[in-house]
């Protein structure tokens with residue numbers, strides 16, 4: 026089953042895994058205003074979809090995951106249009122970043138600028154050997170405005186993030202793995218399959234537990250230890266009396282696979 030969101034985004038279902046496909050291959054998924062709106066709308070729909078336990082963000086473009094903001098479209102923007110586009114951009118990134126379930130980016134080819142920021146907004150990044158990532162915004166007179174200045178340091182530390190953003194350099198798959206820019210590298214063309222396989226394994230776990238664990242990880246990160254432990258405790262309490270917990274404990278003791286109620 027699949028659903029289109031505008032011309033450039035499709036959401037497909039694979040059991041409890043939803044796949045958000047960036048589908049503007051002729052432009053290497055360069056993110057136009059229309060595409061940003063569609064990404065935001067697709068995320069708003071997925072956020073309310075209890076059947077979507079894990080989301081994979083993939084690309085139909087053969088040479089790229091996403092090459093960032095559509096520089097052709099932006100070349101024609103007036104100052105007013107650029108400012109009007111800003112909330113749309115933030116809405117799209119926020120939509121991905123705030124998805125309540127685990128999100129995995131399947132990256133092949135170029136993931137540059139806003140395109141890599143989109144991958145950074147996901148929880149995990151699975152890349153193939155062709156992946157080339159980077160935040161080249163300062164080379165076109167802007168800055169990573171899709172979360173990159175905040176998300177990249179959280180992945181690789183402040184100094185490495187500074188080196189990548191200041192130099193605007195591209196990083197190929199193997200070095201990206203060593204640096205922690207991506208979490209897995211697979212053979213050429215294998216990123217989508219590997220991401221869907223990982224998503225399927227994660228989706229076999231409690232949806233209630235997955236969402237609570239993501240909340241604790243996201244909200245607690247960056248807090249001091251005491252505050253972080255309070256965030257964890259609140260997340261623990263949110264699942265302590267859930268149907269999923271009851272089913273998980275019962276299934277273990279009855280030596281059977283759990284049938285998660287998802288509540």
Ligand SMILES: CCCCCCCCCCCCC/C=C/C(=O)SCCNC(=O)CCNC(=O)[C@H](O)C(C)(C)COP(=O)(O)OP(=O)(O)OC[C@H]1O[C@@H](n2cnc3c(N)ncnc32)[C@H](O)[C@@H]1OP(=O)(O)O
Nearest residue numbers: 055056061064092093094095096097117118138139170171
């Ligand atoms: C889905 C996300 C949801 C959120 C939405 C957010 C909106 C967007 C993000 C905004 C966030 C704010 C800050 C972010 C800013 C940016 O992202 S700035 C742009 C950063 N990206 C780049 O700098 C990459 C630019 N492209 C290149 O470096 C090269 O094109 C390449 C990708 C390395 C490929 O090179 P090569 O193989 O030599 O091919 P080319 O001839 O250069 O390109 C082929 C055609 O593709 C067009 N193209 C490439 N990139 C873009 C682009 N970013 N925008 C528009 N078009 C692009 C290129 O012009 C060629 O077109 P033709 O000449 O018509 O063939």
